[in-house]
Amino acid sequence: MEDKRIFSDICGGRLALQCRSYSPFCREFCVSCPRLSLRSLTAVTCTVWLAAYGLFALCENSMILSAAIFITLLGLLGYLHFVKIDQETLLIIDSLGIQMTSSYASGKENTTFIEMGKVKDIVINEAIYMQKVIYYLCILLKDPLEPHNISQVVPVFQSAKPRLDCLIEVYKSCQEVLAHQKATSTRP
Amino acid sequence: MVLKAFFPTCCTSADSGLLVGRWVPEQSSAVVLAVVHFPFIPIQVKELLAQVQQASRVSLAVLGTWCHRQQESEESLGHFLEGLGAIFSHEPWLQLCRERGSKFWSCKATHQQRPGTPGVSSEDHVMLIFYDQRKVLLSHLHSPTVLPDCQAGDATASAEGLAAIFDTVSRSEVLFCKNQFDEGPVRLSHWQSEGVEASILVELAKQASGPVCLLVACLLSLVSASGSCRLWKLWPLPFIASKLSTCEQLRHRLEHLTLVFSTQKAQSPAQLMRKANMLVSMLLDVALGLTLLSWLHSSNRIGQLANALIPMADATGLWPFVSAPARACVHWACLGLELVPLSSLLVLMLILTAHPSNNNNTTAASPHVAEELQHLLQWLMGAPAGLKMNRALDQVLGRFFLYHIHLWISYIHLMSPFIERILWHVGLSACLGLTVALSILSDILALLTFHIYCFYVYGARLYCLKICGLSSLWRLFRGKKWNVLRQRVDSCSYDLDQLFIGTLLFTILVFLLPTTALYYLVFTLLRLLVVTVQGLIHLLVDLINSLPLYSLGLRLCRPYRLAAGVKFHVLEHEAGRPLRLLMQINPLPYSSVVHTYRLPSSGCHPKHSWGSLCRKLFFGELIYPWKQRGDKQD
Numbered sequence: 040m041e042d043k044r045i046f047s048d049i050c051g052g053r054l055a056l057q058c059r060s061y062s063p064f065c066r067e068f069c070v071s072c073p074r075l076s077l078r079s080l081t082a083v084t085c086t087v088w089l090a091a092y093g094l095f096a097l098c099e100n101s102m103i104l105s106a107a108i109f110i111t112l113l114g115l116l117g118y119l120h121f122v123k124i125d126q127e128t129l130l131i132i133d134s135l136g137i138q139m140t141s142s143y144a145s146g147k148e149n150t151t152f153i154e155m156g157k158v159k160d161i162v163i164n165e166a167i168y169m170q171k172v173i174y175y176l177c178i179l180l181k182d183p184l185e186p187h188n189i190s191q192v193v194p195v196f197q198s199a200k201p202r203l204d205c206l207i208e209v210y211k212s213c214q215e216v217l218a219h220q221k222a223t224s225t226r227p
Numbered sequence: 228m229v230l231k232a233f234f235p236t237c238c239t240s241a242d243s244g245l246l247v248g249r250w251v252p253e254q255s256s257a258v259v260l261a262v263v264h265f266p267f268i269p270i271q272v273k274e275l276l277a278q279v280q281q282a283s284r285v286s287l288a289v290l291g292t293w294c295h296r297q298q299e300s301e302e303s304l305g306h307f308l309e310g311l312g313a314i315f316s317h318e319p320w321l322q323l324c325r326e327r328g329s330k331f332w333s334c335k336a337t338h339q340q341r342p343g344t345p346g347v348s349s350e351d352h353v354m355l356i357f358y359d360q361r362k363v364l365l366s367h368l369h370s371p372t373v374l375p376d377c378q379a380g381d382a383t384a385s386a387e388g389l390a391a392i393f394d395t396v397s398r399s400e401v402l403f404c405k406n407q408f409d410e411g412p413v414r415l416s417h418w419q420s421e422g423v424e425a426s427i428l429v430e431l432a433k434q435a436s437g438p439v440c441l442l443v444a445c446l447l448s449l450v451s452a453s454g455s456c457r458l459w460k461l462w463p464l465p466f467i468a469s470k471l472s473t474c475e476q477l478r479h480r481l482e483h484l485t486l487v488f489s490t491q492k493a494q495s496p497a498q499l500m501r502k503a504n505m506l507v508s509m510l511l512d513v514a515l516g517l518t519l520l521s522w523l524h525s526s527n528r529i530g531q532l533a534n535a536l537i538p539m540a541d542a543t544g545l546w547p548f549v550s551a552p553a554r555a556c557v558h559w560a561c562l563g564l565e566l567v568p569l570s571s572l573l574v575l576m577l578i579l580t581a582h583p584s585n586n587n588n589t590t591a592a593s594p595h596v597a598e599e600l601q602h603l604l605q606w607l608m609g610a611p612a613g614l615k616m617n618r619a620l621d622q623v624l625g626r627f628f629l630y631h632i633h634l635w636i637s638y639i640h641l642m643s644p645f646i647e648r649i650l651w652h653v654g655l656s657a658c659l660g661l662t663v664a665l666s667i668l669s670d671i672l673a674l675l676t677f678h679i680y681c682f683y684v685y686g687a688r689l690y691c692l693k694i695c696g697l698s699s700l701w702r703l704f705r706g707k708k709w710n711v712l713r714q715r716v717d718s719c720s721y722d723l724d725q726l727f728i729g730t731l732l733f734t735i736l737v738f739l740l741p742t743t744a745l746y747y748l749v750f751t752l753l754r755l756l757v758v759t760v761q762g763l764i765h766l767l768v769d770l771i772n773s774l775p776l777y778s779l780g781l782r783l784c785r786p787y788r789l790a791a792g793v794k795f796h797v798l799e800h801e802a803g804r805p806l807r808l809l810m811q812i813n814p815l816p817y818s819s820v821v822h823t824y825r826l827p828s829s830g831c832h833p834k835h836s837w838g839s840l841c842r843k844l845f846f847g848e849l850i851y852p853w854k855q856r857g858d859k860q861d
Contacts, residue, residue, distance in 0.1 A: 061797055062806050064229050064352065130795065132808070134229045134254070135354070138795055150794040150813055154388040223228045 046205035048072075049173050054201050056208065064133030064219055068209050070199045071126045075119070075144060087111050120145040124198040131213055133220045137161075137178060139195060151193075155220065157181055159189060161213045163206050174203045176210060229352045230336045231256035232321060233392055233810070235360040238262045238293070239325070241416035245311065246290045246321060247276065247402075249395045254388070257290050257321060258395050260360075260402055261417040269314050271412040282401040291321025291336075312337075321353075334805045356795070358810045360418040362787040363396045364403070366812050367496050369791055369823065389793055443488040451481065476666040476768065480659070483509060503777040504826055512660035512771055519664060520657040529651050604628050607746065616742045624746055628682060635678045662768045669764040676757045683754035684849065686747040691847030693740055700733040751844060758850070775824035779817065786814035 046054045057069040091107030123144040130138040136154040143149070159179040166173055175194050182190035196206075233248075233256060241262045248259040263272055276287045292311055312320045319336040326333070334353045368390055405415055406422050459465070468474040483505045493499040523529055608625035610616065653671070657664040673680075702708055703726070708719040721729070781788050790812045798807040815823075843850055 061800050062352075065354075065797065065806050067797065130797070132354075132795065135231065135356075135795070135808075140794070152792045152794055152813065156388050220228070 044208075046201055049168070049171070049200045049202060054199055054205065056201070056205050058208070058212065060212075064216060066131050066212050066216060068129045068131075068212070069126060070128075070196050070201055070205070072124065072199055074125060075123060080115075084111055116145075119143065120147055127196050127199050129195055129209065129213075131216050133216050134223070139193075141198065153178060153180065153193065157183075158217075161210065161217065163203070163210055164192070164194075173200065174206055175200070176206050228255045229354050230319065231354045231356055232323070232334060232336075233258045233356050233358055234323070235259060235261075235418060236357045236809075237360055237418045237420075238416055239357075241293070241295065243294045244292075244416070245272065245315070246293050246323065247272075247287060247415075248290050249285055249287055249399075250290060250317070251391055251395075254391070256392070258392050259290060260287070260396065260399055261415045261420075262293050263289075264414040264416060267413050272315075275411075275413050279399060279402045283398045285395055285398050287399065287402075288317055289315035290317055291323065294322070294324040296325065296327045323355075331801050331804045332807065353805045355805050355807045356810050357798075357807065358392075358396075359787075359812075360396065360403075361424075362812050363393060364400065364418070365785075366393065366787050366790040368393045369789065369815055369819075393790075437490075440488045440490050443484070444490055447481070447485050447488065451485070454481075471666075472669050472765065472768075473663065473666040476663055477659075479772065480509070480663070500775075500778055500824055501826065504775040504824055507777040507780070508771060508774060508826065509660070511776060512662050513658070515661035515771075516657040516659060516664055519661060520654060523654045523657070529654055530647055532650060600632055601629060603749075604632070607749065611745065614741070614745070616745065617739055620739055620742045624742070627685070628746075631678060631681060662771050665764050665768050669761050669768075672757065672761060672764075679750065679753050679757060682750040686743070686750045687847045687849055689743050690747040693736055693743055694847055697733065697736050697740070700729050700736065703729040704733060747847065769828045773826045773828045775821060775826060778820050778824040782814060782817060782820050787812040789815040789820060791815040791819070 041057070041059045043055055043057045046056055048054050053073055055071045057067075057071070059067040059069070061067070087107055087110065091103050094103045095101070120143060124141050125144050126140075126142040128138075128140040128142070130140070132138075132155075134155055136152055137158060138150060138152045140148055140150045157180050159181045161176065161178050163174050164177050166175060175196070177195060178193040179189045180191040180193060182188040195209075231254070238259070238261070242264050244265055245263040245267075246257075246259045247261045247263055248257055250257050272289065276289070279285075280287050319338050322335040322337070324333045332355060334355055336353050402415070403417050403419050404423065405411055405413075406420050407414065408422065459468075487502050487506050487509070493502055523532075604625050608621050653664075653667050656667055699709065702716065703721060706718060706721065707716050709715075710717040778789065792813045794811050794813045796809040796811065798809055800806060840850065
């Protein structure tokens with residue numbers, strides 16, 4: 040019902056994919072990035088403070104030191120609250136919809152729910168990103184006026200950017216659920 | 228398709244009974260609205276449902292049974308509940324059951340009258356979704372990112388998906404009006420079965436709003452009738468009124484007031500929200516205005532302000548704020564430069580940078596600002612920043628402007644005894660709102676800097692004339708001319724004397740251009756400074772006018788009222804039991820609240836792009852802070 044596997048993202052960092060299958064028609068995929076490491080935090084703080092001390096030695100104005108403290112604190116808060124995404128979850132529920140949640144390091148959650156009536160398909164796309172070709176999972180949405188056309192493409196796992204092997208895993212599970220839905224919805 | 232049962236969280240501890248709700252066959256979902264308790268008479272239940280259906284136009288039905296096992300010895304109840312399916316026939320028949328000991332529920336959906344297989348009941352997969360009835364009822368669902376061109380299709384699209392569930396709950400409000408204290412044949416359990424939720428203040432306000440609206444509407448019709456009287460249509464008045472931002476603001480506020488206090492009921496929730504936003508923004512405006520008024524009238528600040536303003540008004544040139552050392556700096560910096568525009572730019576950058584730091588002691592340090600402006604002109608008439616100008620033209624222009632300042636000073640001296648009185652009356656207008664006071668401030672600023680505007684216009688006209696002459700003579704120089712009929716440049720063969728005169732004029736104009744350009748540049752930058760200040764005031768007024776404060780407050784205090792969508796949480800799950808989800812309301816983000824509910828601003832200001840502004844400035848076309856009739860909106 041629940042298994043956890045280790046994959047890597049496009050830059051080679053570690054990612055953990057957690058698949059939970061509550062029932063044949065409700066599955067959850069959770070991609071978690073490594074948390075903020077103490078080492079990088081220390082390195083950034085030390086750099087800022089050393090620079091501030093350098094400036095202080097030059098100008099002999101203590102405002103610089105207090106400014107450095109404020110900048111570090113505000114920067115850290117802003118980074119944790121708006122930038123650093125710890126976990127991205129894709130919850131697919133048959134005949135109800137697809138829910139994407141990204142949880143920030145500060146605990147803030149950003150949720151988007153797409154109703155199943157609007158979903159056309161889930162596909163893996165290829166894209167050129169900087170100097171390399173990457174793959175990403177995306178949800179195709181129907182045009183409300185012409186159901187055969189695609190109106191929008193919603194990328195999934197936007198911040199984690201897992202590699203193809205991880206995406207295939209998620210893709211297969213999602214397609215099973217979608218196939219189950221198609222089979223049951225055509226049934227009278 | 229998986230059967231979805233939407234169950235209200237408030238009914239989880241209700242006694243056993245019947246589930247009443249709506250069946251949506253397209254999505255195979257059952258929306259449970261209430262639980263009917265024992266004892267009841269089936270005919271009366273059906274009558275009640277028919278009544279509610281008539282009032283709300285939602286097809287209600289008995290969907291199944293609800294069994295809450297509180298005691299162990301209720302085995303007989305289960306059989307009884309199964310038997311009820313025969314009385315209230317529904318397809319499929321739901322059987323919800325909550326065990327006493329465990330947290331888990333059991334739920335069965337049976338199709339009993341399936342043709343061909345009599346007696347054998349087939350079962351579906353069932354998913355239980357809990358929702359908070361109160362929040363779903365009160366929330367207003369915003370469809371996600373409706374493209375502007377599919378507004379027409381939106382009306383049909385809203386009736387599908389989760390919007391249908393929201394719609395069902397909000398339309399069956401009649402059902403929730405019965406509480407347990409009512410003497411009725413049927414006992415129901417829903418979100419306000421403990422008693423109808425209401426507030427005395429809200430009821431009183433509802434009672435009072437009708438007469439108040441009528442009264443204010445009458446008053447407003449009187450005001451607008453007097454506004455449309457023929458006296459105001461006489462020649463100069465409409466022109467002046469269209470240029471004064473105070474009149475615009477007052478008209479804007481009058482429109483708001485008539486809309487808010489119109490006796491017609493708001494048709495849609497969006498319109499209701501708009502009215503509320505307008506009312507709150509107006510109230511805040513008036514409150515801020517009254518605060519300003521009380522601040523102004525305490526300890527004779529008006530007199531102080533008038534005393535401070537008269538020397539300012541003498542000539543509101545900004546040159547005096549540049550201290551003498553700064554001017555010396557400019558002098559030395561520009562000494563080596565022969566390029567006029569660059570050095571003048573430097574001068575004005577210094578003016579701009581020096582201004583804020585000296586802002587606080589303007590009143591003390593500059594008793595006679597006009598003199599400083601005269602000094603500036605005399606500086607320009609000499610050799611400004613070491614540049615050698617055409618002496619004759621320089622003197623002519625300088626004297627012309629000096630005479631203007633002289634006129635201005637005498638005007639101010641005539642005005643100065645009345646300024647305090649005028650300010651006192653203007654200060655009273657703050658009780659109409661801070662925005663009106665700010666608009667008046669902007670108008671006063673425009674009136675007091677009228678001489679700067681005049682200088683700017685003269686400079687711009689001269690400069691424009693020169694640029695036009697130079698461009699046409701440059702064409703002559705190259706043997707071309709502008710064909711007016713075809714709107715293009717044609718080649719043309721000139722005579723020798725024509726060429727001679729043209730070249731001569733061209734030379735004269737080229738040599739006179741730097742002097743005019745310097746005057747134009749200095750006064751344009753002064754003018755731009757004034758326009759910037761006015762623009763900032765207008766920005767503040769627009770912010771107060773258009774910020775949807777009520778919606779923002781609603782989003783802050785009752786996030787569920789403005790719903791962007793829903794989110795689901797999977798509750799604890801056990802194999803073999805139906806899946807249970809908790810549906811929560813996803814509030815609209817603040818940015819889209821502002822975007823959706825922003826009130827339209829009065830919009831009398833032009834929208835220049837930076838490129839077109841620079842182009843206009845270079846060619847010496849006049850820029851106005853208000854909208855021209857022929858202006859194209861980009």
